[in-house]
Amino acid sequence: MSKKRILLVDDESGFTRLLRLTLPSYEIREENNALKAVQAAKEFKPDMIFLDVIMPDADGGTIAAQMREEPTLKNVPIVFLTAIVSKDEARSGSQIGGCEFLAKPVSRDQVDECIRRHLGC
Amino acid sequence: MSGTPIHVLLVEDNPGDVALLKILLAEESEGRVVIETASRISEAAKRLNAGGFDVVLLDLTLPDARGTEALDRLQEHVSRVPIIVQTGMDDDDVAVKAMQLGAQDYITKGRSDGRLLMRRIRQAIERTRMARDLAEHRRRLDALLENIPDRVYFKNRAGEFIQVNPSLARLYGFDDPRQVLGKTDADFFSAEHAVQARADEDDVLRTGRPIVGKMEKETFPDGHTTWALTTKMPLKNEAGEIIGTIGVSRDITELKTAEIALRSSEERYVRLLDSVKDYVYSVVLDKGRVVSTQHGAGCLAVTGYSPEEFEKDAMLWHRIIFPEDRDAVVNMVLSAVKDDTPFEVEHRLVRKDGEIRWIRNKHVPRRNASGRIVAYDGLMSDITEKKRADEDLRAAQAQLMQAEKLHSSGQLAAGVAHEVKNPLQVILIGSQFLSDSPLAADPQMRAVIQEMLDAVQRANGVVQDLLDFASPRELGMQPRSLNALLEKAIRFVRHDITKAGIQIVTHLADRLPEVFVDATKIEQVFVNLITNACHAMPHGGKLTVTTRERMMSAAESPRHDSGDRSGIRFRPGEAVVTAEIRDTGTGVPPEKLGRIFEPFFTTKSTGKGTGLGLCVTQKIIDLHRGKISIENHPEGGVIASVTLKAIKQGDNARKERP
Numbered sequence: 001m002s003k004k005r006i007l008l009v010d011d012e013s014g015f016t017r018l019l020r021l022t023l024p025s026y027e028i029r030e031e032n033n034a035l036k037a038v039q040a041a042k043e044f045k046p047d048m049i050f051l052d053v054i055m056p057d058a059d060g061g062t063i064a065a066q067m068r069e070e071p072t073l074k075n076v077p078i079v080f081l082t083a084i085v086s087k088d089e090a091r092s093g094s095q096i097g098g099c100e101f102l103a104k105p106v107s108r109d110q111v112d113e114c115i116r117r118h119l120g121c
Numbered sequence: 122m123s124g125t126p127i128h129v130l131l132v133e134d135n136p137g138d139v140a141l142l143k144i145l146l147a148e149e150s151e152g153r154v155v156i157e158t159a160s161r162i163s164e165a166a167k168r169l170n171a172g173g174f175d176v177v178l179l180d181l182t183l184p185d186a187r188g189t190e191a192l193d194r195l196q197e198h199v200s201r202v203p204i205i206v207q208t209g210m211d212d213d214d215v216a217v218k219a220m221q222l223g224a225q226d227y228i229t230k231g232r233s234d235g236r237l238l239m240r241r242i243r244q245a246i247e248r249t250r251m252a253r254d255l256a257e258h259r260r261r262l263d264a265l266l267e268n269i270p271d272r273v274y275f276k277n278r279a280g281e282f283i284q285v286n287p288s289l290a291r292l293y294g295f296d297d298p299r300q301v302l303g304k305t306d307a308d309f310f311s312a313e314h315a316v317q318a319r320a321d322e323d324d325v326l327r328t329g330r331p332i333v334g335k336m337e338k339e340t341f342p343d344g345h346t347t348w349a350l351t352t353k354m355p356l357k358n359e360a361g362e363i364i365g366t367i368g369v370s371r372d373i374t375e376l377k378t379a380e381i382a383l384r385s386s387e388e389r390y391v392r393l394l395d396s397v398k399d400y401v402y403s404v405v406l407d408k409g410r411v412v413s414t415q416h417g418a419g420c421l422a423v424t425g426y427s428p429e430e431f432e433k434d435a436m437l438w439h440r441i442i443f444p445e446d447r448d449a450v451v452n453m454v455l456s457a458v459k460d461d462t463p464f465e466v467e468h469r470l471v472r473k474d475g476e477i478r479w480i481r482n483k484h485v486p487r488r489n490a491s492g493r494i495v496a497y498d499g500l501m502s503d504i505t506e507k508k509r510a511d512e513d514l515r516a517a518q519a520q521l522m523q524a525e526k527l528h529s530s531g532q533l534a535a536g537v538a539h540e541v542k543n544p545l546q547v548i549l550i551g552s553q554f555l556s557d558s559p560l561a562a563d564p565q566m567r568a569v570i571q572e573m574l575d576a577v578q579r580a581n582g583v584v585q586d587l588l589d590f591a592s593p594r595e596l597g598m599q600p601r602s603l604n605a606l607l608e609k610a611i612r613f614v615r616h617d618i619t620k621a622g623i624q625i626v627t628h629l630a631d632r633l634p635e636v637f638v639d640a641t642k643i644e645q646v647f648v649n650l651i652t653n654a655c656h657a658m659p660h661g662g663k664l665t666v667t668t669r670e671r672m673m674s675a676a677e678s679p680r681h682d683s684g685d686r687s688g689i690r691f692r693p694g695e696a697v698v699t700a701e702i703r704d705t706g707t708g709v710p711p712e713k714l715g716r717i718f719e720p721f722f723t724t725k726s727t728g729k730g731t732g733l734g735l736c737v738t739q740k741i742i743d744l745h746r747g748k749i750s751i752e753n754h755p756e757g758g759v760i761a762s763v764t765l766k767a768i769k770q771g772d773n774a775r776k777e778r779p
Binding site for chain 2: 022
């Protein structure tokens, strides 16, 4: 069974690289440029996408909407990553506007658990 | 005529005729005729001027005046004293001429016997007297009609004026009353009024009964109206037959206008008094001392006490002023009186039913003609509702300002969170990467990594608290029981409590009224307070959690003018629910007690708290328009209490949301 493919969109390259290194059981593609995120997703065909909400060129919500327009991406689960949520909202499995998100800073285990939950692996 | 003698002046130059006449009259009058004689007309005139004669017998053949010339010369006396002329011959022409000139009668010498003569003398005197009386009577009547301001008229049966006085003529626009004669009311008044007046006259003509003092509104063709008080009487001829009407009417337009004005003014006053729910009073002074107070109708409504109760108890007004306000109000009254300045004050008052109301009390001095103050006229208005509206407005404004501040500080916090949490993210994942690597086999390395992970958690906690503190958030208000929220909060931290060896005692009130709260936020408050209590008892102790319902006391409720920026939360007598969390720890140093709600102020050792917990807690309670206090308990430890407004039975949930 091939590794699950995870697209990680976040402008903080230190984070994306370290997360990829700590989760070697997944095939993780980093994308630090928000404007290239949709194109990267179309090429990479991920099983799941993590999307930073606040990035310099575009916000995660807009990118998610564009991804939903793509027939090949519309069923791919998207989980947001955000630094700006309250304590209540930060509990795992929380939703904002119907979308699941993780509050930064996230631990390796939180991300792993989240992927397993969504992909059933 | 029988008792008094008749004085006769006999003007006769013939002594024989004089003697004859004296004899004739003496016989007939039984001595009650006194005769004096004058032989010339000049002498006669002189004697008449002296007065005292009832009648003159004048011979027309005098030496100094012949014929009617003699009469001419006595003319000026004719109206007062009747003159009977004597002619010597049958000269009817002279006699007729004499009568035309004013002689009362004439007799022919030698033709008259004493009886006839006497009768004619008496008749002449009587006729003159009657004429004089009549003339006097007429003179008086004319004077009355000329001068009376009332309008007087005489009308025939057809309603035509046969005589009017100048006052009436002037009403109709004429200088000469004669110009009115022959006209009727229809010539001067509107048809409506003329018809009504005519009907009244017909009534008088038919029944003979007068109409007395009838108020009439007179409408003229040009539309202007006057008011008159009119009396109409029947005008009768000698035979007693009604031949017309007499009317007297008085112009009462001014009176009537004044009356109408007065009535409408009175009605306005009554309406005004009815509509004024305020308490109007007058303090009456004499030589600077209060002698009495008049209490208006609003007294009972505003104070709950009747005017009689105020009269019986001179100090009642003083006592009903809310105790905290009393001194200030009394001082203001005294200084207003002393400095002669207007007095106006808003203060609280304890009504008879115990309710505390806000009133505005103002009075102005009333002065007499010499400028001395004789009374103070005052008005006391209940402004509680207005005051409450003001407070609500102020609280709303404060909330808005707070929201505005939160919005900007929220943005700042979000920026900080973003900039700090992303690096923390890198460090966190980096540390975990390191802990997976072979380097972590070294225990020292493991310890370093763990320190780094702890530091990340701590830094993240500070930023998270900052976010929670500063982010504007809608509260999801629901009616909830504080008991349930407290129990849930205790469950959250039970692990910490038992770990520290702390005993928990709960006294949760039965049938506690619910409160409107954002349950998550209030849970957070209780978690914060209980966590603080646990941190204060690191070596164990007792945590007591109590809830109860109570009434807000007046002393406890914030003063309305205290400038409390968070607005008014409670009113005296309002039902509230209080939750208390008490520990048996070390307490807060008194000098630090005043600062515990400040951001980043903490009494805990580094790493134990962010310094934002109580700040966030207070903000949450503020948003709920509640009250939080943290005090040292006299027997040691700290007592934290949270007070929120209780939901009354039947409260509308939506309406009562803060």
